[in-house]
Amino acid sequence: MGKLSGKAAIVTGGTRGIGRATAELFASEGADLALCARTPEALEQAAGELIRKHGVKVFTCAASILDRGGMDGFVNAAGDALGRIDILVNNAGASEQRAAGGSRQQVYAVDPVSGPLPPGRFEDMADDEFVNAFNQKVLALARTMRAVLPWMRKAGGGAIVNVVSMKGKQPPPRVASSSVAAAAAMNLSKSLSLELAADNIRVNVVALESILTSQTEKSRQRWAPDKTMAEFLAPRNANIPMHRLGTPEEVAHAIYCLSAPLGAYITGQILSVDGGGLRGW
Numbered sequence: 347m348g349k350l351s352g353k354a355a356i357v358t359g360g361t362r363g364i365g366r367a368t369a370e371l372f373a374s375e376g377a378d379l380a381l382c383a384r385t386p387e388a389l390e391q392a393a394g395e396l397i398r399k400h401g402v403k404v405f406t407c408a409a410s411i412l413d414r415g416g417m418d419g420f421v422n423a424a425g426d427a428l429g430r431i432d433i434l435v436n437n438a439g440a441s442e443q444r445a446a447g448g449s450r451q452q453v454y455a456v457d458p459v460s461g462p463l464p465p466g467r468f469e470d471m472a473d474d475e476f477v478n479a480f481n482q483k484v485l486a487l488a489r490t491m492r493a494v495l496p497w498m499r500k501a502g503g504g505a506i507v508n509v510v511s512m513k514g515k516q517p518p519p520r521v522a523s524s525s526v527a528a529a530a531a532m533n534l535s536k537s538l539s540l541e542l543a544a545d546n547i548r549v550n551v552v553a554l555e556s557i558l559t560s561q562t563e564k565s566r567q568r569w570a571p572d573k574t575m576a577e578f579l580a581p582r583n584a585n586i587p588m589h590r591l592g593t594p595e596e597v598a599h600a601i602y603c604l605s606a607p608l609g610a611y612i613t614g615q616i617l618s619v620d621g622g623g624l625r626g627w
């Protein structure tokens with residue numbers, strides 16, 4: 347018997363990276379799963395592998411977190427298929443940086459402020475950029491959380507983990523739109539943890555920076571196509587106290603701690619999984 351046997355968990359963006367590692371860990375502990383992403387073939391492949399390896403039920407649905415009706419439909423179909431929803435991992439998403447002042451330097455929350463900072467682009471940020479960031483990083487999470495609540499209440503409780511960029515706590519220049527959205531997602535999570543505690547529904551955040559996923563290779567191709575991955579990562583590693591990027595599996599373990607019964611008394615927390623990159627407490 348796994349520690350999540352008899353539980354059902356939704357993992358948005360469960361086909362690769364952090365979501366896939368989380369689905370793998372949850373399934374290894376016996377949880378039935380519901381996964382969504384935009385690419386049907388990737389969902390089919392992930393579900394096939396998880397069922398073969400762990401013998402759990404896996405419900406999948408091709409849906410974008412930006413599509414309100416689609417996500418409501420996904421959550422309710424997942425509940426119907428699995429009979430319950432105990433855990434929601436709001437993981438799906440992507441972020442994209444834009445160049446500024448001709449600089450090809452990508453910015454990170456762990457960047458030092460001791461030397462000259464990379465050029466900013468606040469004056470070029472149209473309102474739409476803030477609205478889009480808010481849609482993806484806040485409203486998408488809010489809608490999915492709203493949709494799971496009736497299922498969690500029916501199950502007698504639940505655990506929600508929102509996967510949010512550490513930029514919400516430690517913003518670098520140039521990405522103010524996504525940083526303020528991340529900060530709002532953290533604030534929303536704290537607020538809901540208070541609202542839902544009496545229903546035995548816990549809400550926590552994992553705050554991430556510098557995790558090695560397909561996003562990292564995409565960034566290398568965009569920002570430093572002439573460099574090897576090791577060369578691309580070297581200056582970033584230098585700013586991380588642990589001098590390396592994290593792995594999706596390491597994030598999955600943090601998500602697991604916050605969502606499994608062993609985290610039953612933890613709510614309203616922001617757990618940074620960042621190799622020590624957050625400069626405050």
Ligand SMILES: NC(=O)c1ccc[n+]([C@@H]2O[C@H](COP(=O)([O-])OP(=O)(O)OC[C@H]3O[C@@H](n4cnc5c(N)ncnc54)[C@H](OP(=O)(O)O)[C@@H]3O)[C@@H](O)[C@H]2O)c1
Nearest residue numbers: 359361362363364383384385410411438439511556557559
């Ligand atoms: N890696 C990091 O260092 C880091 C740092 C800070 C925050 N994060 C956050 O952590 C989360 C996971 O990141 P990752 O690095 O594991 O990314 P990843 O490897 O690109 O995986 C993203 C997953 O989300 C799905 N997805 C993306 N956009 C979606 C949408 N609009 N609707 C539904 N599914 C969507 C993708 O599948 P499809 O493409 O098929 O939809 C995929 O399954 C993201 O929210 C990301 O912003 C990551």
